[in-house]
Amino acid sequence: MPEPTETPPAVGADDWEPKIVAFFCNWCTYLAADLAGTSRMKYASNTRVIRVMCSGRVDPQFVLEALAHGADGVLIGGCHPGDCHYQSGNYKALRRFRLLKRMLIGLGVEEERIRLEWISAAEADKLRDVINEMAAQVKALGPAHLETPPEDWAAGFEVEAEAEVEGVTV
Amino acid sequence: MNRAGTDGNGQPKIGVYVCHCGTNIAATVDVEAVAEYAATLPGVAVAKTYKYMCSDPGQELIKADIQAGGLDRVVVAACSPSLHEATFRRATAAGGINPYYFHMVSIRELDSWVHTDVVEATAKAKDLIRAAVHRVRFHKPLERSRVDINPAVMVVGGGIAGIHAALTLANAGKHVYLVEREPSIGGHMAQFDKTFPTLDCAACILTPKMTDVGSHPNITLWTMAEVDKVDGYVGNYKVKVRHKPRFIIEDACVGCMECIEVCVFRRGKTPDEFNLGLSMRKPIYIPFPQAVPQVVVIDQESCIEFRTGRCKKTCVEVCADRNAIDFTQTETFDEVEVGAIVLATGFKTFDPRRAPAYGYGVYDNVYTSMEVERLVNASGPTEGHVTLRDGRTPQTVGIVHCVGSRDVNSNVYCSRVCCMYSLKLAHLLKEKTGAEVYNFYIDIRAPGKGMEEFYNRVAEEGVHFIRGKVADVYPEAGNTGRVVLQAEDTLMSRVRKIPVDMVVLATGLEAQVDAEEVRRTFNITCGGGGFFMERHPKLAPVSTFTDGIFLAGACQGPKDIPDTVAQAGAAAAEALALVDKGFVEMEPNTAYVVTEECSGCKTCIPLCPYTAITRVDGKAQINPVLCKGCGTCVAACPSGSIRQNLFEDEEIYEEILGVLADA
Numbered sequence: 001m002p003e004p005t006e007t008p009p010a011v012g013a014d015d016w017e018p019k020i021v022a023f024f025c026n027w028c029t030y031l032a033a034d035l036a037g038t039s040r041m042k043y044a045s046n047t048r049v050i051r052v053m054c055s056g057r058v059d060p061q062f063v064l065e066a067l068a069h070g071a072d073g074v075l076i077g078g079c080h081p082g083d084c085h086y087q088s089g090n091y092k093a094l095r096r097f098r099l100l101k102r103m104l105i106g107l108g109v110e111e112e113r114i115r116l117e118w119i120s121a122a123e124a125d126k127l128r129d130v131i132n133e134m135a136a137q138v139k140a141l142g143p144a145h146l147e148t149p150p151e152d153w154a155a156g157f158e159v160e161a162e163a164e165v166e167g168v169t170v
Numbered sequence: 171m172n173r174a175g176t177d178g179n180g181q182p183k184i185g186v187y188v189c190h191c192g193t194n195i196a197a198t199v200d201v202e203a204v205a206e207y208a209a210t211l212p213g214v215a216v217a218k219t220y221k222y223m224c225s226d227p228g229q230e231l232i233k234a235d236i237q238a239g240g241l242d243r244v245v246v247a248a249c250s251p252s253l254h255e256a257t258f259r260r261a262t263a264a265g266g267i268n269p270y271y272f273h274m275v276s277i278r279e280l281d282s283w284v285h286t287d288v289v290e291a292t293a294k295a296k297d298l299i300r301a302a303v304h305r306v307r308f309h310k311p312l313e314r315s316r317v318d319i320n321p322a323v324m325v326v327g328g329g330i331a332g333i334h335a336a337l338t339l340a341n342a343g344k345h346v347y348l349v350e351r352e353p354s355i356g357g358h359m360a361q362f363d364k365t366f367p368t369l370d371c372a373a374c375i376l377t378p379k380m381t382d383v384g385s386h387p388n389i390t391l392w393t394m395a396e397v398d399k400v401d402g403y404v405g406n407y408k409v410k411v412r413h414k415p416r417f418i419i420e421d422a423c424v425g426c427m428e429c430i431e432v433c434v435f436r437r438g439k440t441p442d443e444f445n446l447g448l449s450m451r452k453p454i455y456i457p458f459p460q461a462v463p464q465v466v467v468i469d470q471e472s473c474i475e476f477r478t479g480r481c482k483k484t485c486v487e488v489c490a491d492r493n494a495i496d497f498t499q500t501e502t503f504d505e506v507e508v509g510a511i512v513l514a515t516g517f518k519t520f521d522p523r524r525a526p527a528y529g530y531g532v533y534d535n536v537y538t539s540m541e542v543e544r545l546v547n548a549s550g551p552t553e554g555h556v557t558l559r560d561g562r563t564p565q566t567v568g569i570v571h572c573v574g575s576r577d578v579n580s581n582v583y584c585s586r587v588c589c590m591y592s593l594k595l596a597h598l599l600k601e602k603t604g605a606e607v608y609n610f611y612i613d614i615r616a617p618g619k620g621m622e623e624f625y626n627r628v629a630e631e632g633v634h635f636i637r638g639k640v641a642d643v644y645p646e647a648g649n650t651g652r653v654v655l656q657a658e659d660t661l662m663s664r665v666r667k668i669p670v671d672m673v674v675l676a677t678g679l680e681a682q683v684d685a686e687e688v689r690r691t692f693n694i695t696c697g698g699g700g701f702f703m704e705r706h707p708k709l710a711p712v713s714t715f716t717d718g719i720f721l722a723g724a725c726q727g728p729k730d731i732p733d734t735v736a737q738a739g740a741a742a743a744e745a746l747a748l749v750d751k752g753f754v755e756m757e758p759n760t761a762y763v764v765t766e767e768c769s770g771c772k773t774c775i776p777l778c779p780y781t782a783i784t785r786v787d788g789k790a791q792i793n794p795v796l797c798k799g800c801g802t803c804v805a806a807c808p809s810g811s812i813r814q815n816l817f818e819d820e821e822i823y824e825e826i827l828g829v830l831a832d833a
Binding site: 019021027028030031033034036037038040041042043045046048049050051052053054056057058059060061062065066069070071082083085086087088089092096120121122128 | 250251252276278279280281283284285286287290291293294297298301690693695696697698703715716759777779798799800801802804805806814817819822823825826827829830831
């Protein structure tokens with residue numbers, strides 16, 4: 001993991017572009033991306049797509065790993081409910097996503113940074129709009145900086161430890 | 171999670187190949203800079219660019235570098251893997267290493283085609299290639315497994331597309347189940363009079379083929395049947411077919427039609443579906459004289475016996491010891507196994523009531539083109555005499571093109587057939603009535619063999635062409651029974667108001683009402699307009715994204731009869747190529763259990779939609795034949811003991827690190 005060498009750009013700075021990692025299922029959203037390509041649609045260039053067979057393959061760890069290595073947002077794309085190529089993988093993805101999102105929000109990650117969308121193979125326009133919208137939202141939020149722990153990250157433990165000594169539940 | 175510390179394979183030698191794709195990629199991505207960058211990545215032994223990697227010399231490049239340069243991993247950055255992944259795997263294998271030591275990066279569909287800024291697109295290409303280089307180090311050699319194929323094929327839909335596909339397959343010696351939901355096969359084509367541009371009679375071409383279907387030893391024809399459920403996978407589909415009651419025992423009926431004759435209804439009172447309501451039929455009827463099978467059908471809605479239970483049942487009497495009528499029939503089901511399925515479910519025509527300006531359903535003498543097909547047809551309700559609803563023979567006819575096509579208010583696409591069938595109807599109406607015929611068109615589209623010639627012929631016959639979209643249809647003053655067509659003639663730059671006796675609306679083609687349900691049943695995709703989506707418009711025009719399911723005819727998009735038949739032949743050939751091989755090779759992206767690491771927690775078992783996971787001796791076990799490789803269990807396994815070939819955790823983690831590492 002390279003250490004950040006420059007001063008992090010200010011929130012919403014114009015010359016800063018977010019990095020978004022996307023996990024697209026092979027049968028719907030990845031094909032929508034192909035269709036957007038063959039239709040020569042234009043969208044924000046800061047999304048990096050990783051293909052998986054099914055959105056059900058997206059382990060929450062993948063999302064955490066991406067955020068921990070400098071992603072400013074993570075997008076998961078799957079087939080619409082009822083349309084999963086594997087019958088129900090997208091429902092599993094949804095279940096995990098809801099839990100993960102709740103946890104990340106609890107940890108202070110803005111909810112716009114993680115997104116799950118159902119995009120069918122025919123919905124290239126939706127794909128374009130989702131990517132553009134998410135890119136703009138994440139850009140407005142600024143860098144996630146989850147790859148570097150905040151300087152005072154250990155302070156919380158100290159407070160907790162002190163509280164424990166005093167017999168107070170934190 | 172299972173992050174591998176090493177690749178377990180020493181230091182691999184990776185070859186990276188960046189495709190220009192002519193200028194498709196090279197115009198937006200600085201391919202040379204990308205290759206130069208790729209060469210600096212750890213493990214990369216060679217990085218090259220080539221104009222067309224998919225071409226023979228491009229593939230040769232890979233082979234030669236593997237053989238001479240000792241490469242053991244290959245990355246190609248080019249178009250989408252759905253296009254050429256298989257091509258480059260073959261090239262990799264031809265070079266002498268396992269085809270799964272290859273990874274493909276899409277820098278065309280995912281990059282050069284969707285971005286305009288060269289700097290941004292180039293940076294993105296570098297990121298994606300870096301991810302692939304990271305990932306490919308962890309690739310393992312894999313083998314494709316073989317599964318036997320059931321040689322039978324199901325064809326869904328008995329229009330000309332389904333008929334042609336079924337006959338092609340049956341003639342090749344394969345058993346075909348042809349499923350049609352109407353009481354007879356034939357589809358829309360059976361309703362047409364003549365076909366453009368040759369003007370040969372539709373029935374003369376179609377009915378012999380229908381008869382062949384009915385009598386072919388290799389075809390099981392199921393009419394009044396629909397597919398209820400599809401299970402299984404390529405080569406081994408299990409299809410459940412629902413048979414709607416016909417109230418006639420098909421094998422016992424000889425098609426003598428005496429029952430129709432003696433029905434207590436002296437005359438028909440139900441609008442005849444085949445004649446689009448232009449004539450009436452009885453509750454017991456045969457859809458049309460050339461119907462296949464030649465078996466009558468009872469309509470439960472209008473039959474007295476069904477409505478009151480107190481009919482004299484003259485039909486049963488006359489049928490006598492043939493005993494073909496059975497009022498107690500109910501829905502039944504059949505389950506069959508097939509290796510491939512051809513979908514030929516056709517289209518529906520646009521309902522012009524949705525475009526109220528044309529006055530359909532308001533003015534009696536406004537007809538749809540399908541109704542006119544029946545009116546000009548010698549076996550139609552008027553025996554081919556063009557008689558209007560008010561009894562007159564038209565002296566002037568206006569044909570309105572593009573009704574429900576090329577219109578932002580209905581369908582934006584061109585329905586492809588309307589111009590030509592409008593010309594055909596213009597010719598037939600003029601021939602039969604001597605009427606003056608006015609075509610109101612946006613553009614005349616006459617591509618294809620003999621089409622432009624046909625247009626010229628009809629124009630020379632004196633049919634009028636007015637370039638303008640009809641804006642309004644209203645009754646002529648003075649109760650003449652005529653209507654006025656108002657349009658702006660864009661060639662003369664003035665508004666034309668032409669009174670006509672008869673209006674023909676050239677209605678466009680739309681996807682079937684239940685295309686969405688059918689799509690779900692067969693696990694395929696709908697594209698624009700609700701038509702079924704082909705796997706690739708040029709490389710796989712009759713395949714779908716679900717292996718073993720093929721498309722034929724207008725269910726894939728509007729098309730005329732020659733194109734439909736050509737496509738049906740192609741779909742049959744593709745299905746034949748699949749089932750005739752006897753086995754199918756499965757993508758080795760299945761999940762597997764590292765037994766030593768499995769805690770036996772059973773989390774995975776209920777997650778699998780294919781019940782491929784069982785617990786044996788306290789450990790999970792995956793049946794590779796049942797596993798289809800979605801990876802849902804892999805993501806859920808708490809101990810990380812389930813892995814997925816081609817999508818191993820470490821491969822995906824490496825991709826994540828790869829796209830995020832700075833260039």
